[in-house]
Amino acid sequence: MSEPEIKAAVYKILRKIAPEAELDQVRPEENLREALDIDSFDFLNFMIALHEQLNVEIPESDYRKLSSLSELTRYLSVRLK
Amino acid sequence: MAEFRMPSLGADMEEGTLIEWSVKPGDRVKRGDIVGVVRTEKADIEVEVYRDGIIDQLIAKPGETLPVGAVIAVIREEGEEVPALGAPTPPAAAPPPAPTPVPAAHVRASPLARRVAQKVGIDLAGVTGTGPHGEITELDVQKAAETLKKAPAEKPAVPEFRAGIRRAIAAAMARSNREIPHYYLETKIDLQHALKFLEAENQKRSVRDRLLSVILLIKAVARALRDVPELNAYWIDDQLQPKEAVHVGFAISLREGGLVVPAIMDADRKNLDELMQALRDLITRARAGRLRSSEITDGTVTITNLGDLGVETVHGVIYPPQVALIGFGKVIESPWAENGMLGIRPVLSATLAGDHRATDGHRGAQFLTALNQHLQEPEKL
Numbered sequence: 001m002s003e004p005e006i007k008a009a010v011y012k013i014l015r016k017i018a019p020e021a022e023l024d025q026v027r028p029e030e031n032l033r034e035a036l037d038i039d040s041f042d043f044l045n046f047m048i049a050l051h052e053q054l055n056v057e058i059p060e061s062d063y064r065k066l067s068s069l070s071e072l073t074r075y076l077s078v079r080l081k
Numbered sequence: 082m083a084e085f086r087m088p089s090l091g092a093d094m095e096e097g098t099l100i101e102w103s104v105k106p107g108d109r110v111k112r113g114d115i116v117g118v119v120r121t122e123k124a125d126i127e128v129e130v131y132r133d134g135i136i137d138q139l140i141a142k143p144g145e146t147l148p149v150g151a152v153i154a155v156i157r158e159e160g161e162e163v164p165a166l167g168a169p170t171p172p173a174a175a176p177p178p179a180p181t182p183v184p185a186a187h188v189r190a191s192p193l194a195r196r197v198a199q200k201v202g203i204d205l206a207g208v209t210g211t212g213p214h215g216e217i218t219e220l221d222v223q224k225a226a227e228t229l230k231k232a233p234a235e236k237p238a239v240p241e242f243r244a245g246i247r248r249a250i251a252a253a254m255a256r257s258n259r260e261i262p263h264y265y266l267e268t269k270i271d272l273q274h275a276l277k278f279l280e281a282e283n284q285k286r287s288v289r290d291r292l293l294s295v296i297l298l299i300k301a302v303a304r305a306l307r308d309v310p311e312l313n314a315y316w317i318d319d320q321l322q323p324k325e326a327v328h329v330g331f332a333i334s335l336r337e338g339g340l341v342v343p344a345i346m347d348a349d350r351k352n353l354d355e356l357m358q359a360l361r362d363l364i365t366r367a368r369a370g371r372l373r374s375s376e377i378t379d380g381t382v383t384i385t386n387l388g389d390l391g392v393e394t395v396h397g398v399i400y401p402p403q404v405a406l407i408g409f410g411k412v413i414e415s416p417w418a419e420n421g422m423l424g425i426r427p428v429l430s431a432t433l434a435g436d437h438r439a440t441d442g443h444r445g446a447q448f449l450t451a452l453n454q455h456l457q458e459p460e461k462l
Contacts, residue, residue: 020336039334039389040293041364051288060283060291 001054001080006073013049017042028070056080082137082161085154087119087147088128090377091253094121098146099153100195108136110156115373120195122245123341124367128374134158144190144216190217201226246339257398261316262437265396268449270456271419272412272427278459282353294412295386296356300462302384302407303327303349305451311440312433312448313381315402321439330380330400331360333367342400343372344380353462388412394430404439407452408432
């Protein structure tokens with residue numbers, strides 16, 4: 001899966017979780033949870049959606065590596081190679 | 082015959098608008114069945130009946146706004162005779178005259194118009210009704226939406242829902258601060274064991290079945306309330322009224338702004354998976370505006386967890402008639418001295434807001450000690 005494809009899939013999921021958020025305004029290095037006002041329940045739903053739609057199960061110990069969009073895209077790129 | 086009245090869906094509610102009935106005269110109902118939807122200033126709530134029987138009359142009409150306590154339906158017992166026609170039970174109280182300016186909740190509008198308005202984000206207070214007695218029809222809402230599209234307002238109107246929820250929170254919190262002499266106690270809790278336990282548990286589970294750390298906190302609070310039952314109670318008529326069941330109200334923020342505090346029923350009797358399922362269900366329905374009346378009214382204590390937002394300590398405001406609120410902050414890695422050794426531990430700040438009419442600091446301290454002890458033995462939760 002290419003980076004643009006991953007990004008599109010991630011955006012699609014995030015639009016459902018934070019429908020009012022302007023994703024285009026979020027900088028790649030910005031903290032995603034702060035920028036989109038995502039709480040731990042929303043974040044768990046995000047992980048579940050990534051698992052179901054991209055078939056990638058992210059262990060809890062890796063959550064800290066996924067704080068920004070750029071980190072998330074890099075992480076998923078490696079996992080989905 | 083039993084009168085089914087407009088329920089009080091929170092300390093802040095004075096009136097409600099019947100949105101729709103989901104039953105009709107002659108339908109059999111059981112205690113806990115959902116019979117309709119009532120709109121409060123905070124949300125649309127699915128209203129449950131409190132007894133078994135047969136719906137005899139539906140007195141309130143969809144779209145009608147009535148004060149708390151007004152009779153909205155009559156339920157007869159199985160086998161009870163149907164009363165003669167033309168003798169409807171009068172409402173317990175007449176609706177109060179509409180104040181000026183007219184709040185959005187008092188606007189006359191058909192249920193369909195209300196639904197469409199909510200869907201397209203139109204504030205009904207700004208729509209002119211062309212229906213009977215000036216009632217706003219669906220067509221009026223559609224026209225208003227088109228006008229808005231063509232000529233966007235210079236200043237966006239505050240959505241009805243958001244304004245309503247702020248008013249409701251304002252009323253409840255003002256009452257709390259006016260009536261309840263709060264006292265506050267805080268303790269720091271070493272969460273190392275609890276988080277290690279959670280990590281091990283979650284490693285065994287698929288992502289869909291993972292537990293959030295707040296589940297341990299909810300269960301530990303429920304257990305600690307069993308140890309110190311005076312905090313699981315209501316203060317009504319100048320008396321402490323302890324509650325047998327532990328229904329933990331959980332503050333849920335809404336993405337539109339504001340919050341609701343529905344309860345997880347019998348939290349002390351649920352295992353961690355059941356609690357996670359209950360919380361997931363509650364948050365999903367709260368954010369979709371599909372809570373049930375008992376979930377809003379039956380909470381016996383409240384938890385507010387602001388750790389996700391980076392807050393270190395929470396000093397909450399008690400939700401009357403409850404007598405306690407437990408606040409949790411962010412888990413922070415901190416220096417921790419134990420048995421003469423200094424280490425780094427994940428530390429949680431837990432705060433108790435107590436009603437000083439109901440309990441004293443001594444009981445409050447016992448509760449926080451019990452809470453801490455339960456979190457040190459997570460495998461027993």
